[in-house]
Amino acid sequence: xxxxxxxxxxxxxxxxxxxxxxxxxxxxxxxxxxxxxxxxxxxxxxxxxxxxxxxxxxxxxxxxxxxxxxxxxxxxxxxxxxxxxxxxxxxxxxxxxxxxxxxxxxxxxxxxxxxxxxxxxxxxxxxxxxxxxxxxxxxxxxxxxxxxxxxxxxxxxxxxxxxxxxxxxxxxxxxxxxxxxxxxxxxxxxxxxxxxxxxxxxxxxxxxxxxxxxxxxxxxxxxxxxxxxxxxxxxxxxxxxxxxx
Amino acid sequence: xxxxxxxxxxxxxxxxxxxxxxxxxxxxxxxxxxxxxxxxxxxxxxxxxxxxxxxxxxx
Numbered sequence: 001x002x003x004x005x006x007x008x009x010x011x012x013x014x015x016x017x018x019x020x021x022x023x024x025x026x027x028x029x030x031x032x033x034x035x036x037x038x039x040x041x042x043x044x045x046x047x048x049x050x051x052x053x054x055x056x057x058x059x060x061x062x063x064x065x066x067x068x069x070x071x072x073x074x075x076x077x078x079x080x081x082x083x084x085x086x087x088x089x090x091x092x093x094x095x096x097x098x099x100x101x102x103x104x105x106x107x108x109x110x111x112x113x114x115x116x117x118x119x120x121x122x123x124x125x126x127x128x129x130x131x132x133x134x135x136x137x138x139x140x141x142x143x144x145x146x147x148x149x150x151x152x153x154x155x156x157x158x159x160x161x162x163x164x165x166x167x168x169x170x171x172x173x174x175x176x177x178x179x180x181x182x183x184x185x186x187x188x189x190x191x192x193x194x195x196x197x198x199x200x201x202x203x204x205x206x207x208x209x210x211x212x213x214x215x216x217x218x219x220x221x222x223x224x225x226x227x228x229x230x231x232x233x234x235x236x237x238x239x240x241x242x243x244x245x
Numbered sequence: 246x247x248x249x250x251x252x253x254x255x256x257x258x259x260x261x262x263x264x265x266x267x268x269x270x271x272x273x274x275x276x277x278x279x280x281x282x283x284x285x286x287x288x289x290x291x292x293x294x295x296x297x298x299x300x301x302x303x304x
Contacts, residue, residue, distance in 0.1 A: 033248075034246045037246045038246070048273065048276055048277075048281075049276075049281055052281040109293075109294045111286060114293065122294070124296070141293050141294045141295075142293065145291075146290075146291060151293070184295075185296070188296060191295060210295055211293045212293045216290065217289070217290060218290055
């Protein structure tokens with residue numbers, strides 16, 4: 001508003017100085033100037049891409065995961081006791097050592113699913129067992145950076161740390177017993193029902209977390225194995241087990 | 246390039262600055278909404294799963 005009243009006063013010197021500054025420059029100088037500006041622009045765009053990858057995708061993914069998580073919790077409240085419907089999500093993963101609250105777990109590990117800020121359980125190449133199955137491997141994947149970065153702190157997990165999986169009626173408490181800080185992405189054996197690489201040879205109820213490593217790249221995979229220690233029935237107030245208190 | 250844009254914007258310096266700001270916002274919006282989501286899957290930063298489908302070790 002104030003700018004408009006000043007307009008006539010400012011415009012005259014502006015139109016006079018601009019061409020006089022421009023004309024003496026030769027075509028080559030102008031071309032170099034444009035090239036430099038393009039380089040600066042490219043740098044800014046790359047910087048924005050970093051911000052997009054590490055910040056904005058997290059904002060979007062957390063929003064989406066929060067929405068989906070709310071739907072799952074609402075569905076739990078409204079459905080009959082004992083009924084199990086895992087279409088919207090199998091449950092929530094709580095890993096105190098990762099300090100990131102609860103992570104919704106849904107079916108499938110394709111990029112589109114994981115970009116919603118959830119952890120996915122594998123359907124291929126090795127189909128995951130679910131926690132309530134009598135034996136098998138509950139294998140999960142989630143992003144290390146961006147898109148919620150739900151497994152960002154996977155390297156903070158040490159042997160003996162707890163991984164708690166919450167379903168409508170049960171808390172499944174797992175204990176970490178082995179980690180593999182770097183392996184090839186082709187190493188699908190880590191997902192086996194009995195993951196031999198973790199040192200186990202007997203069937204049991206295992207959990208496997210996979211994500212990429214080192215941070216910000218997808219060169220290798222980071223794997224953490226846990227074994228079911230006990231289960232607890234969810235009470236009316238959904239009191240969390242001792243590990244989460 | 247930017248000088249050329251600046252000289253072709255209407256109004257005085259304040260109006261031009263305002264229009265420039267809007268143009269920058271529009272560019273950032275287009276990048277975040279369309280360009281980056283398109284580019285991201287083409288870059289190898291977000292593959293987190295183990296799958297042997299295109300490897301020799303696959304099952």
